[in-house]
């Protein structure tokens with residue numbers, strides 16, 4: 001019985017067919033569906049599209065804090081009292097240096113993120129300038145997350161050379177008003193549609209652990225399939241002190257892995273990223289995430305620190321995977337081995353948020 005359902009999931013996903021709701025729900029909630037068998041099936045699909053490579057992304061928090069929106073999970077929201085380092089948009093040179101640093105540290109993609117509801121015309125021009133400069137100087141893919149995008153802004157960013165636009169759905173339409181009141185799910189969807197209309201690759205995912213139901217998770221995974229999202233980050237809530245959702249939820253490593261498998265079955269071809277919260281919620285099961293997922297963030301997240309890069313690269317290597325990079329994984333392990341791993345809910349310091357102006361660049 002179990003094997004039949006797993007075989008059916010694998011066959012449907014390998015053929016990029018729709019996963020029926022009862023099977024999708026079983027992946028997350030039926031303990032008789034063995035986790036190891038699910039991971040094995042998810043791995044077969046991941047291997048077909050991505051082989052054994054892991055894509056490494058490094059985030060640059062290009063502007064921090066002061067957002068007028070009220071996303072309950074976010075340390076930059078107007079409703080948050082989190083003690084984050086706030087700053088305006090980093091100058092061009094600083095972002096270019098951080099893109100160089102990300103590339104030298106093994107990143108395949110460099111993701112610039114700026115807080116705020118939507119960029120002004122002036123901000124779009126600044127971002128276009130920065131993107132052009134990075135593309136000229138650093139052989140790295142560039143992603144941007146900068147709030148809502150109009151058709152015209154998406155067009156300008158595409159012309160400047162942007163590779164991908166990130167805008168997460170975060171949760172289902174049904175659950176959206178419980179995590180934010182200043183904008184709607186449809187507002188987020190409109191940005192993704194504007195990006196697609198202008199031939200920008202979209203990156204969009206969810207944050208799990210904000211009180212959503214299994215049905216909400218399945219809905220988001222299915223909507224991303226409808227959008228044909230080529231890149232899907234799955235975040236597990238990192239409850240930051242001072243935000244409106246500052247308590248740990250009941251996510252377990254097993255549930256997190258089942259959710260990653262579900263996203264792989266529903267979106268077989270996507271670059272599936274195990275994103276924020278992997279250290280906190282997967283714990284000793286972290287390496288298992290590479291069976292469904294083929295992408296990862298390194299060096300922490302927007303305002304919280306991550307694991308020591310050497311530990312992450314060693315984990316990738318030990319699990320039998322390699323990174324998509326011109327850099328050698330052993331050399332990267334050696335380079336980062338002195339770094340210290342901090343607790344997974346530690347806020348980044350100024351030197352972690354702005355390394356190129358606070359440390360010697362190497």
Ligand code: SF4
Pocket residue numbers: 067068069070071074075076077078114115116117147
């Ligand atoms: S719009 Fe973005 S930066 Fe602003 S509060 Fe929401 S998640 Fe945070």
